[in-house]
Amino acid sequence: MHCxxxxxxxxxxxxxLSLHTECKTPNVAVVRGSLSANNMITFLFVLILFVASxxxxxxxxxYCSIADNCDCDFKANIRDLEWDLFKNVFGQHLAQEVxxxxxxxxxxxxxxxxxxxxxxxxxxxTGKTLISSMVANHLYGSAMSSPYIHxxxxxxxxxxxxxxxxxxxxKKWVQGNLTQCAxxxxxxxxxxxxxxxxxDVLEPLLGPSYVxxxxxxxKAIYIFISTTGEEVINKVTLENRQSxxxxxxxxxxxxxxxxSTLWNIFTFTHVSGITLxxxxxxxxxxxxxxxxxxxxxxxxxxxxVFNRRDVVDAVAAEMIYSPVQGRFFSTTGCKAVPAKINLxx
Numbered sequence: 603m604h605c606x607x608x609x610x611x612x613x614x615x616x617x618x619l620s621l622h623t624e625c626k627t628p629n630v631a632v633v634r635g636s637l638s639a640n641n642m643i644t645f646l647f648v649l650i651l652f653v654a655s656x657x658x659x660x661x662x663x664x665y666c667s668i669a670d671n672c673d674c675d676f677k678a679n680i681r682d683l684e685w686d687l688f689k690n691v692f693g694q695h696l697a698q699e700v701x702x703x704x705x706x707x708x709x710x711x712x713x714x715x716x717x718x719x720x721x722x723x724x725x726x727x728t729g730k731t732l733i734s735s736m737v738a739n740h741l742y743g744s745a746m747s748s749p750y751i752h753x754x755x756x757x758x759x760x761x762x763x764x765x766x767x768x769x770x771x772x773k774k775w776v777q778g779n780l781t782q783c784a785x786x787x788x789x790x791x792x793x794x795x796x797x798x799x800x801x802d803v804l805e806p807l808l809g810p811s812y813v814x815x816x817x818x819x820x821k822a823i824y825i826f827i828s829t830t831g832e833e834v835i836n837k838v839t840l841e842n843r844q845s846x847x848x849x850x851x852x853x854x855x856x857x858x859x860x861x862s863t864l865w866n867i868f869t870f871t872h873v874s875g876i877t878l879x880x881x882x883x884x885x886x887x888x889x890x891x892x893x894x895x896x897x898x899x900x901x902x903x904x905x906x907v908f909n910r911r912d913v914v915d916a917v918a919a920e921m922i923y924s925p926v927q928g929r930f931f932s933t934t935g936c937k938a939v940p941a942k943i944n945l946x947x
Contacts, residue, residue, distance in 0.1 A: 672750045672783030675742050680706045683740040687733065690900060692936075693893040694729050695850050697722070701733060705741075708823070716810040717822045725832040727935020734789050734825045741787060741823075750783040756795040763797040773803040777819070780807075784821040793828035831857070836931070843930055849890075890931055894918045897936035901943055917942040 684702045691698055701720070708718040720737075722730040735746055742748035754760075760769045779786050790801070807819050835857055842852055898917045902910055920942055922933045 672785055675744055675748055675750065676785050677743040678709050679740045680709070683736060686736050686740065691729050691733060692896045693849070693890065696852070696854060697729065697733055701737065705737060714820050716820055717808055717824055719808050719824045719826070721826045721828070723828055723831045724835055725829060725935060727932065727937030729936070730827045731791060734827060737823070737825065738787050738789065741785070750779075750785065751787045751789070752779065753789040753791065755791050756797065757792065760797055760800060766797050766799050769797065769800050770803050772800065773807070776804065776807060780819050780822055784818050787823045787825070789825045789827070791827045793826050794830050840925070840930065891918050891921070891923065894921055894932050894936060894939065897939045898943060901939055907947065913943060913946045916946050
């Protein structure tokens with residue numbers, strides 16, 4: 603809720619008062635008296651709003667300063683998200699075009715019929731984790747440190763396949779967090795390493811109209827990150843390059859079929875139950891040398907280092923590229939850039 607004197611209610615009341623003032627009244631004492639009474643009531647109403655609005659704002663700020671409430675911290679800024687994607691993500695036109703659009707459409711719907719489920723696919727270093735962090739950063743004022751943003755890494759949180767029955771308490775844990783904050787964000791990284799039989803416990807939460815004990819679970823955002831399907835993505839990208847096509851000409855439909863099959867195999871074990879889940883699958887294309895150079899340049903600027911073209915060229919030259927004949931694509935994308943920069947500064 604944004605505080606200010608010029609709220610729609612305030613403006614409407616003032617407009618009504620001006621209408622009463624400007625209207626010509628018949629020369630009848632009773633009507634004139636009635637109109638005067640109406641003007642007085644309207645004036646008092648506007649005066650109350652004038653006084654109450656800043657007072658309510660003060661109470662809201664005071665409440666948010668002492669309360670752990672997600673409505674206070676939830677400050678979605680889609681414009682900044684779009685700018686962040688444009689300025690800091692290189693070579694991923696598919697993700698740049700779709701992510702902000704999907705998030706914006708979802709947040710504009712005050713009563714969505716299902717959660718927003720995004721699935722990011724591609725090789726290591728293509729920007730999947732970076733973009734998931736950007737989405738979270740621009741939803742909450744406290745960014746990734748918000749208690750309503752939850753990130754899971756299988757090798758850290760679910761390291762043993764033998765403990766899957768215990769890990770399946772994940773559903774109750776997610777439900778508990780959604781009870782506290784319906785706008786919670788859940789990020790599952792390295793999905794290809796997730797123990798089989800675990801993540802499917804979330805299927806009911808991802809479908810439409812899931813409400814339990816008056817808690818609406820349809821406002822949540824789930825992001826699944828995986829290298830699953832990287833072979834398909836890289837193959838299409840290489841063929842496009844070899845045929846002389848432009849990188850930006852690659853579209854989602856060219857990659858959809860292969861990714862859909864692999865995604866079902868490597869995540870949800872009950873494939874039949876996924877039909878009610880609307881999943882937006884985004885593909886991250888393997889990066890080329892110029893993208894590595896841009897990543898390096900950006901990293902240097904963030905460190906306050908300027909005019910070091912020698913470092914940019916050195917880092918780009920030291921990366922491993924594939925295929926051997928042609929050396930088109932960086933096998934680690936931009937992931938190794940920070941470590942390489944350290945060696946040259």
